[in-house]
Amino acid sequence: MPRYAQLVIGPAGSGKSTYCANLHQHCESIGRVVHVVNLDPAAEHFSYPVAVDIRELISLEDVMEELHLGPNGGLIYCMEYLEENLDDWLSEQLEDYIDDDYLVFDCPGQIELYSHIPVLRGFVDQLKNWDFQVCAVYLLDSQFVSDMAKYISGCLASLSAMIQLELPHINVLTKMDLLEDKKGIKKFLDPDTRLLLADLNQQMAPRFSKLNHSLAELVDDYSMVNFIPLDIRKEKSIHYLLSHIDNAIQFGEDAEVKVKEFDPDFTAPDADDEESGF
């Protein structure tokens, strides 16, 4: 039987750990079982029960002290150490989570982990070897859409993670509760790239127009300009996102949904704007 996993990634502070906590809570409330794994060796506080914790293998503080590394170098060292210990340490930790189990990996926010350092790719390949069906859930702070140039850079960062990991990939715009202009954001969720290009060209000097055109085309070719908005205050919003992720990893299609206690009153929302809680 396959097992299922979400790899929760994205820039520092984009809301990964908060999402993991809210997802865990949401699943509890609908009687679904998910286990959250902390992969951030620098994490200190958790709002979810930690099923497996990288800090039991290695702590960033110790690495920085003993190897005289800074926080970023130390983090990379910890992740490489994890990669070396996948076979013995992590496989043993995951032994308790077998058929039909659904794990959510809360990753660190260092952007280099998702761009050019191959550690996460090795991690994902090992999960696949262990029969996990994995989805990358890339979180981007909705503040990124306040400015077109920021938005394109957010898309490109997500694209580099997508190319590196080669997983089913879902982009999420987080912190929707902080956004004042909710209507204005709609054009960023599934936009027309020609309009984006026009905006970019308007914002930047004419000498960038050829580059802007190439970037917009690249983003379009990879069908990357597609985000699901997430307002963690709303159960519907979390449920809507979860149903997209479940679909991407075929959860529930070829396995029995593992439930603690089924809530017959809970109805799944449809995929329109209203029901997505946005």
Ligand SMILES: Nc1nc2c(ncn2[C@@H]2O[C@H](COP(=O)(O)OP(=O)(O)OP(=O)(O)O)[C@@H](O)[C@H]2O)c(=O)[nH]1
């Ligand atoms: N208003 C609001 N704040 C949020 C939301 N999600 C996260 N935050 C806040 O944003 C900050 C960062 O959230 P985290 O969940 O720690 O972000 P992270 O991506 O795990 O951060 P790193 O692990 O450091 O990369 C915290 O102060 C959260 O309370 C949200 O949906 N709405």
Ligand SMILES: [Mg+2]
């Ligand atoms: Mg975190």
